[in-house]
Amino acid sequence: MPSQKQLKWSQLKVGLTVVFASIILAVLTLLMSGGGFFATKIIVTSYFPDAGGLREGAPVRLSGVDIGNVRRIRVVPNRPQDPVQVLMKVRTEYHFFLRKDSVTVLSTAGVLGETYINIDSSVAHGPEVQDGDVLPSKEVPGYEEVMRAGQSSLQNMDALLRRMDRIVAFVESGQGSVGKLIYDATLYNRVNATVNEFQNLVNELAQGQGSLGKLISDNELYNKANASIDKIDQLIDQLNAGNGTAGKLLKDPALYNNANQTITNFKTLSDDISAGKGPLGMLTKDQEFARKLQNTMSRLSNLADKLDNGNGSGALFIRDPAVYNNTNKLLADTQDLIKAIRQNPKKYLTIHLKVF
Secondary structure (H helix, E strand, O other), rough: OOHHHHHHHHHHHHHHHHHHHHHHHHHHHHHEEEEEEHHHEEEEEEEEOOOOOOOOOOOEOOOEEEEEEEEEEEEEOOOOOEEEEEEEEEEEEHHHHEOOOEEEEEEHHHHOOEEEEEEEOOOOOOEEEOOOEEOOOEOOOOHHHHHHHHHHHHHHHHHHHHHHHHHHHHOOOOHHHHHHHHOHHHHHHHHHHHHHHHHHHHHHHHOOOHHHHHHHHOOHHHHHHHHHHHHHHHHHHHHHHOOHHHHHHHHHHHHHHHHHHHHHHHHHHHHHHHHHHHHHHHHHOOOHHHHHHHHHHHHHHHHHHHHHHHHHHHHHHHHHHHHHHHHHHHHHOOOOOOOOOOOHHHHOOOOOOOOO
């Protein structure tokens, strides 16, 4: 049987073990909850429109890593848009990622998980956060908003399905264009008749009946086409050989030389005319000649006007019929005289010699 001293020693060891285990458990609890006796912590604040199921003691995470806990949640006055104030106690060992423009977001761990605060510093470039700073918040759709949106989509889909069901029922009743297209036997009969007619047409073509049938089945057309192609080939060969007028036109270099020489001469003539050389050049460049030509043309125009108006002898000669008649009579008498002289020249050509 153990002595009294041994019992006391055993009780002392059990007590020390319990105390030591309690201390270790307390330390581990603080470490797991984001605390720690030697970790430096600061208080930062954010404001949200709705707490969204957030509780005091909920984790505060930076890019998914726990850096603190929610210390207090309360509703404050004079902030109608975001009345929920959340105080967060975070460790400063991640100060290089905690910025004054870092954004706090209410997030949920899974569909049914707890709500926590996630700090997003992916686009933050401001100075490091200090104790007592207010971090801006960003509202994201919560589970209820997602469910409401999904409910609206389901309602729209249900309405669409109801309309589709009515359309299908309408088509199955044989009504409308689509219903008649599916259920009316008349369409099938017409299509069948059309197919039969097309088959008959194909058979006639295969047997060489009709114009198209002869065009497809008769070898005479092929022979004529083949002969025409042979003649065209011979013509092309003759052209390439330089035979005939067209062949010489394509192959004889003399034509090119003559054409080139003609173009050269024409260019030389054009250059001379532009330079004022020769009669044509003077005609285009000499202003005095142009003036004289203009004066002559004006005088000719005036003369033509006078002749047209009947002024002067020339106009009377042109316009007076008596002049024409007298002239015509004079020519007739002259012809008669010449005829008479030819018939009896002695009568008109007698020579008389007189001696003084």
